[in-house]
Amino acid sequence: MNQRYYSLDVFRGATVALMILVNNPGSWEHVFAPLEHAPWHGCTPTDLVFPFFLFAVGNAMAFVIPRFKTAGTAVFLQKVLKRTILIFAIGLFLNWSPFIMWQQNMLVPKTWLWTDAEGLPHGIRILGVLQRIALCYCFALLLVYFLSPKKAAIAGALLLLCYWVLCYYLGNATDPYSLAGYFGTGIDKAILGDVHMYHGEGLAFDPEGLGSLLPAIVQVMIGFFVGSYIIKQGKTAIMLKQLFIAGMVLFVVGLVWSLAFPLNKKIWTSSYVLYTSGLAITILGLLIYMIEFKQLTGKLTRFFDVFGKNPLFIFVLSGFLPRVLGLIRINNGITLSGQPQYLSPFGWFYQHICKNISADLRVGSLAYAICMISFYWLIVYLLDRKKIYIRV
Template sequence: MKNRFYSLDVFRGATVAFMILVNNPGTWSAIFPPLDHAPWHGCTPTDLVFPFFLFAVGNAMAFVMPRLHEAGDKAFWKKVTVRTLLILAIGIFLNWSPFVRWENDVLVFKHWVNPDNRLNGIRITGVLQRIALCYFFASVIIYYTKPKVAAIIGAVLLLVYWVLAYTLGDAADPYSMAGYFGNTIDQAVLGVPHLYKGEKILFDPEGLAGVLSATVEVIVGYLAGKFIIQRGKTFEMVTTLLLAGCVLVFTGYCWDMVFPINKKIWTSSYTLYTSGLAIITICFLLYWIELKGKPAKGLKFFEVFGKNPLFIFVLSGFLPRVLGLLRWPSGTGSDGKQLYTSAFPWFYEHICKPLSSNLKIGSLIYAIITVLFYWMLAYWLDRRKIYIKV
């Protein structure tokens, strides 16, 4: 197919594969630094996964949006609204699943708000929820404006987010976890019981305010995809796009001096920096695959993930939780209490961990095997032409 860009499929699939890799270590206490998130300011390879996925969402829009324009406003709103609500629902379902948990050797229901502790409940936000919101707002902007206007709106959103973060945050340190202005918004809109409790303070890394900046990641992905389609498989297209990516990375670095690159609050500098790196990565794939025509047999591994990206990602989060309910005794703790294990933890402890005295190696081997496991499922679906679209 003339308009088929295999490199974009590889980019999307590789992003999903890396997302599964970094989300499934054998143990969170033994991770190689590049496979862990930056503690606060800064950016590791792991911090590129989520923005690259949003960028890929924008890329896909460049191919879909012309058909939505032809179908008209009614069809557009129906598709975008249904897809947004569906992804939101799946995200909350994933947070709530498997709806029961072990407590004192008894399975108890996971309440929306814990009746025994009203400050705890089911988290509303998450990766899928942010994808849904960014997809929705970016779709509306892209559908109703021309590309140049969409780019201007994106720039304005980044500037507005910076102003809000600086003026509404704690004057002493507006870009700190405690001083971030989005905390107040999340607590007021979502409620304390439904926020992330994994940090030392009440802070949600996928909070509502960050959607403002993260949406621009999708817009940039769309603009890049549209440019690729319009210019076709030419050396000029790749070099021009590569220059644009370098400019975004450089701009992000410059902005970092006053608005630090930070994934957890998704700063504007982070959006530009990661968008630029996504463009640069795609340019190398375009050059190697589309222009040079190099054999892509090894890259087919990633293409399989790209066929059912959201489904495989959801499954990688859902399956361990369900299997975790099927547990068995594994000795006693220092306090004399009975310990239990389940399928995935047992596999790490008894198969992967003993492979090396370096716990990080065993943890990484477990993560790689996990990726291969989900690849086999994705491959099975692809062989049977089963594509679960959301």
């Protein structure tokens, strides 16, 4: 590869930055609508961030596949398996961290299974964002490595269609695409167990579950196909034109498909894959035009670029640090029930600084998120200045 695409670095860095931004509001109860996920069906700007990152993972794969093929299949399999296990393990580590917790005013070990003060069972969540990235990376890379481009594209289309069929025929007949009717929850419960699943919806349901892994793999494959096409065509007007056409086609097909198979991030519907991939291609095309063709670079592109140079490290740190600081309890007075109220250092910063910025609590919540993204940017900026890049 003789040509470097700075636009791809900026695209990847922007997705990491936005992932950190939407995951770190001052208060989950006070968030502007565009920074919230859709309650169920639908797609907000926040719902674009994770699929865009998987798309970017596929872009990066296009640059390493030639080296893998030169090294040979045995080396390829060894490296892919090692990286998959490592990223999955880091995700599990993040879910388990910081390995101790407050329980009845005492710090106790956070074990694989435990019961709370009311005797209810809990467990470490097995799946998550990094685990999905690991599995999608693994299976997508295997498909594009061992299959020809045409056969890989057919396999991707079949995965999307098969997932639709599975959702429709194995889900609840009255509403197969609902939270209660989704077929994948039964699979996750059987394999993972209720206590090791996500409970943010009020019941055991995992938005990064095993069932919805199938279409998410295709998201990475689409990123790979786009990256391969960009490499092959080079920085030409034809390449850019074809990107915009492909982006619009996928966007429209996804939108039309959503009339029968609704856009839904939480069960990662096939229409959602095409819709978000179409938008990702279009935005990437715009970045290529502005950065590669018009040379419009500056402070904004530099801001995002440094996130893309240490993406996994800074994402993990943004999840790990609040958990560790959560062990530090700052007394914030007595609640109406007569119990002491404690805040973490980050929580204190929001409550006593950011929350007071405006009567509209969403403003303070956003200000806190911006402070967090600025804090993490400073870390990756300093790492970049010292040429420290933490790879997996």
